[in-house]
Amino acid sequence: MKTADCKDRERALREQDPEWVEALERHAEECAICAQELRLWNTISVAARGMGRNWESPGLWPRIERALTAEREAGRRPRPWSLLGNLTIPSRHWQATAALVAALALSLWGASRVLRHPPRPVSPEVERRLLTEQALHEIEKSEATYVASIQKLSALAVPKIESPKTPLLESYREKLLLLDEAIADCRAQIARNRANPELREELLSIYREKQRTLELLIREE
């Protein structure tokens, strides 16, 4: 038979080993502090049992039924992208290639514009502001292209994200949720300070991590 003292209280309550709990109860008969703790501990459990409340929701099942029927009907209709067949997933790297091509095209377009329309002399302050605006514009455009590529990747990962079959897939899912939160935070900060290069870099690194995670998740069986 186990014997417990005040030092064993946490262990007994944490591990919930019946023998330790029993030993703690015996000890509590002579120890007012442990008796009080044990009583409060049990009171929480008793009160919690009453929290399982039920309420009538006459509209809920019909709502679910409608949603399921709509889902089934949608599943029967051929989806526009299914017509593309295998073209939709020829390679996992096509999104990155598309982003690269778009960025290249954007740079060439920018360069040709500068060559065709040489800038007029402007004051240094105006020039600095224009350069900042132009750089920001280009960054935001490239960023949008990159984000669109990642969204395509996300679309491929949806079935595995929604119903993760393995603990590893579940952990990728959790990681993606955290990354999405981090992206939302970072974007909110950028909205307040568009020209902060550190924030832009941070956002880019989070997107890269998201891309890596999505690629791993898609590869995982």
Add this chain to the structure above:
Amino acid sequence: MREPHHPAELLRGQADDDRGLGDLELAAACRRGDVAAFEGLYHVHGARLKRIAFNLLGNVNDAEDAVQEVFLRVYRGIDSFKGQSAFSTWIYRILLNCCYDVRRRIARRQESSGPEPESEPGTEREAAAPVADHPLRLALESCLARLTSKHREVFVLFEVEGFKHSEIAAMLNISETLSKNRLYEAKRHLRHLLGTRKES
């Protein structure tokens, strides 16, 4: 030849024996995309799904939205259920994920539009409460909202819904020891919060 059972009929004794034949047959019926099977699922698990969602989200509307989402996700993902865990464990795991997503959506909404106005008494938590309620229970409910989501989940599943640590571990993909630790931390925090309320 005997007609197949109605899904709700298959589930007699389901709550006591989730790995029983009913569980597997219900999963098979859902896999066939039979809406009646989902109705059976709703009759057996709907009330509990709503209760858990309500205790995790604190709002009847959000809880019902989460339950509806569960059914859609079960419908979409039933082919990925291979029977390694009980069907009900799989469903409750989906519910926890749905609640997690709803919480994130609420947080984003609050981020973009500022904190939501305090609800009138009687519109949210109290809406599902019986008229005469125990003050400690009400205090506990309001303290529960201040726990982290991980602690709240384990507390609700173990103390309110009576799941075993082994079942909670399977739902949350964690070890039984971690489930026990989270429960201990949740109760320790609640005990502290309740003590603070009493003093004030």
